[in-house]
Amino acid sequence: MRVLLCLVAWGFTVCLSVANAQDYILRPGPRGFDPGLNRYGATEAPPTAVRRDDRFNPSKTTVNVEILMPREGNALDAQHWSKTFAEMGYSARMRSPLLDDKMEVTERTRGPLRFVTVVGALDSRGNLVFPDRRFTSSDGAALKEWLDELKTYGAQGSPEGRPLWGLSRPQFEAVYTAMSRPVAEDVAGLPLTEALAKFGISREFPFRFSVAAKQSLDAPGRAAGVSRSVAGITAGTALAFVLNEFGMGFHPERLPDGTVELLIEPLPATLPADDAPLVVWPIGWEIDEKPAPDRRSKPVSDAKAVPSNRQLIGDSLLQQREAIGLSNVSVTAALETVEAETGVPILLDRPAAAASGVDLAKARMTAPPRNTSWNIVLRSVTSPNRLRHDLRRDEAGNPIVLVTSQRRGR
Incomplete structure (x- = not known):
């Protein structure tokens, strides 16, 4: 981004063109989060400016495709897929498998550059096979969509529609650990934005209101404040309950650079099927096996x-x-x-x-x-x-x- 700076002194005007000006975001202050501006609001003390991490932009990501050929592979199939990859703007290397080869999607980084390596195989029918998907000769559009997702999101791919909101196991465990800490402060009666500032998790996992959620804040009939205290309840369950009172929910959102934020959205109009992935973080987790009560025994202390x-x-x-x-x-x-x-x-x-x-x-x-x-x-x-x-x-x-x-x- 290029910025023009002009200074006026002693009757002269001097203008400087500054290249590569940096974007900045503001970390939360004592007054909490301002969803109307989708940034943290004014603070009594000067806020800390943090450079926005623009690493892993798709333009800085290279996707390399390697296709393992069967011993009696069809050369025509290999030519077809090589041409298909070239038309998509991706290069593919067709080669014989080595002893330790396996189908996988991995990535490595070098400074701001990200390199994603996709290893698949060509089966006897001429189909491309990858760790969790398969493409026939007529699936070119779907193949390009997947490769574009890898270019944007890295080896994990797009989080949309995946279990655990598309987070890796370490990412989900980090979020779950933060959500397991009990709420220390009383939020009863507070407006939503003030209540969110009391949870103490926005520095680790920032909140972000969707456009629809911001618009619904002032909708008629919305609760004026939180109905009860949630002190002592863990942050995840308490946050889900508080947002639910305002017709909203949240879920972890993995960004293309691999960081995670908490996206706040209006609750869906229709509920998903019981076997569908969770849409929003639940108000408490279901107990898989509910034990039959033994009325002759005392409760666990x-x-x-x-x-x-x-x-x-x-x-x-x-x-x-x-x-x-x-x-x-x-x-x-x-x-x-x-x-x-x-x-x-x-x-x-x-x-x-x-x-x-x-x-x-x-x-x-x-x-x-x-x-x-x-x-x-x-x-x-x-x-x-x-x-x-x-x-x-x-x-x-x-x-x-x-x-x-x-x-x-x-």
Whole structure:
């Protein structure tokens, strides 16, 4: 980028043309994130300017293709694919396999340059075979699309539609570790942008609002502030819950240079199938195997709890039987009572409840005094109001209960 600088002094005007001016981004300050400008807002102290990392631009990425030929390979097939690659703007080397050759996609970097090497094979039918895909002679457009993705995103390819949002295992583990830290500050009543600044993860994984998310911030009917405290709940589950109250969700987004940010988007209008990859980070993770409660045993104590059995605490506490009675209380008050008595956070999905026609301001319930469990009380609160309650775990394995619509999926 070229910038023209003009200085006026002692009646003279001097203009300088400066080449290669750098782009800068601002790191977060005490006042948090300004989604309206899609950058961090003004701070009391001068913000720290950080040069934008423009490495691994597609123009600085070279994709090299090597095709392993079978011993009795068809020369016509090799000529066809060589011509196809050339028309796409990529060069391909056809060669015999060596002893340690294997199909793979790798990359190496040298300063700002990135080199992606794709090793595939030509099968007996003349098809190109790569580690996770196959192309026939009529799949030229699909092949070019894939190679263009590698040129843009490197060896990992485009993250779109992939499990774990297209992150590698180390990338996902880094995000999950950050999301496993408990929220230390109370965000109850705060507007969304102020609440996000309290999570303390934006320096490690910056937030970015999509255009649609920024536009929806001022939409009629949006919550004015966060409905409850999420202190003590891990950052991932708490962040998903807070954003959900504003009709939004988030997921890690891998950028072409390999860095990861947290993309905030409006929640999808339709829910994905149960076996589809996650669209947004969930409000708590499903417990794969829910153990049958043993009413003769005592709950697992906090001192003995480990990530693999912490959810047993919540299940045991909810299943314990005692004298319980509630008289003409609101749904929200009943849920607050269950949380106070069991110590298990009860997260109410207010948008889903409203979409199901539940008026939380008017809905009330009564549970006559009897020897029962808090789990049965939860069922008495949720079922008549077209809601359900799911025992889940946060990123650290601690139990939570999500109260949501009977129609809502993950």
